[in-house]
Amino acid sequence: MPNLTAIHPSPQHRIRMTFDTGENFEIQYLDLRFHCPCASCVDEITGKRTLRRESIKPDIKPMKIEPVGRYAVQVNWSDGHSTGMYHFDTLYKLSKEFGVSAPER
Ligand SMILES: [Zn+2]
Numbered sequence: 001m002p003n004l005t006a007i008h009p010s011p012q013h014r015i016r017m018t019f020d021t022g023e024n025f026e027i028q029y030l031d032l033r034f035h036c037p038c039a040s041c042v043d044e045i046t047g048k049r050t051l052r053r054e055s056i057k058p059d060i061k062p063m064k065i066e067p068v069g070r071y072a073v074q075v076n077w078s079d080g081h082s083t084g085m086y087h088f089d090t091l092y093k094l095s096k097e098f099g100v101s102a103p104e105r
Pocket of ligand 1: 036037038039040041042081083084
């Protein structure tokens, strides 16, 4: 799986990610927040998402993005939620599925 080499907020409520494949993606804050992989957002046994999209405020934004080892980032969201660890492979999959390809800057 690709490695994340950069992640930071971008205009229009998007987060920008760069992978070592040379690809850049932008994904909406809301999409990233909604796909939080933690145990309070996803049922650990059934794997079913318990977080409802409608319950996320449209103005959600990341307050802080911190690296976890060399394989994940932890996001502190403006709704106070910070237990989600996004592995690089998860970020890559989300980028492919929900993100838009962003040109080099
Ligand atoms: Zn969560």
